[in-house]
Amino acid sequence: MTIAPVPPLGEILVEEDRLRERVVALGREISVDYAESELLLVGVLKGAMLFLSDLMREITSPCEVDFMAVASYGSATDSSGVVRILKDLDVPIEGRDVLIVEDIVDSGLTLQYLLRNLGARGPRTLEVCALLTKPERRKADVAIRYTGFEIRDCFVIGYGLDHRERWRNLPYVAELAAE
Ligand code: 5GP
Numbered sequence: 515m516t517i518a519p520v521p522p523l524g525e526i527l528v529e530e531d532r533l534r535e536r537v538v539a540l541g542r543e544i545s546v547d548y549a550e551s552e553l554l555l556v557g558v559l560k561g562a563m564l565f566l567s568d569l570m571r572e573i574t575s576p577c578e579v580d581f582m583a584v585a586s587y588g589s590a591t592d593s594s595g596v597v598r599i600l601k602d603l604d605v606p607i608e609g610r611d612v613l614i615v616e617d618i619v620d621s622g623l624t625l626q627y628l629l630r631n632l633g634a635r636g637p638r639t640l641e642v643c644a645l646l647t648k649p650e651r652r653k654a655d656v657a658i659r660y661t662g663f664e665i666r667d668c669f670v671i672g673y674g675l676d677h678r679e680r681w682r683n684l685p686y687v688a689e690l691a692a693e
Contacts, residue, residue: 522677524689528646528663533673533686536662537565540643541572543660544613548575551611556603558628559583560682561617564674565645565662569615580604586624595623595654599631608636613659617674618646622654629656646670646687663687 544553553573557566559581570579583601586593612632619625625642633640643660650667665687671677672684681690 522691523671524668524691526686526688527665527668527670528673528687530685533662534568537568538572540660540662541569541574544569544643545572545574548573548577548611548613551575553577554605554607554610554612555579555615556607556612556632557581557615558617559601561674561676562615562645564682565617566615569643578605582628584624584628593621593623595621595627597624597627606635607632609638611639612637612641614640614642616642616644618648618670619644619656619658620648620651622652622656625656625658626654645673646675 553575555566555570555577557563557579560583566579570577580603581601582599582603585598585600587596587598614628614632616625629640641659642657644658645662647658647661647664648667649664669677669690670687671681671690672687674682675687676682677690
């Protein structure tokens with residue numbers, strides 16, 4: 515019999531049922547705010563994929579979805595703010611109501627880049643919905659209209675978030691234990 519490897523899990527910061535409740539509440543709020551428009555959700559790959567797919571199912575107003583993939587230069591734990599677009603949007607966003615859906619805002623530098631880049635394309639409105647935010651780590655002053663949870667300064671995995679591409683499939687958000 516082989517013994518399954520123990521994941522490098524630290525404290526569970528957001529349990530599955532809290533995630534579900536918050537995503538339902540965010541979906542309701544967004545549905546009311548965008549009731550009169552055709553919202554374009556922009557998911558930032560890969561981390562936001564689980565959050566986006568759950569959130570989208572809770573939005574009752576008309577919406578479309580598109581994706582961007584970005585890579586931030588820097589160390590494993592610190593982004594530099596110099597961002598490279600790996601996959602751009604498929605559609606123009608001029609005149610559209612756009613909501614960026616992010617997994618986590620840490621320094622805010624990646625989001626600052628995305629806001630500037632997408633803002634230059636002339637959307638009618640451009641807002642942000644982030645599942646997690648670490649306010650203590652912020653370097654760039656970015657406005658987040660919808661926030662799931664504020665967490666302390668630690669590296670988290672699960673619910674789409676990875677460590678070296680693993681652990682995205684965990685149904686909750688946990689701290690990565692020191693290796
Ligand atoms: P920022 O530019 O805000 O410093 O970094 C944003 C990106 O860094 C996020 O979209 C995410 O990909 C990654 N990131 C920041 N903090 C964490 C974390 O605690 N866990 C994981 N898995 N990724 C993180």
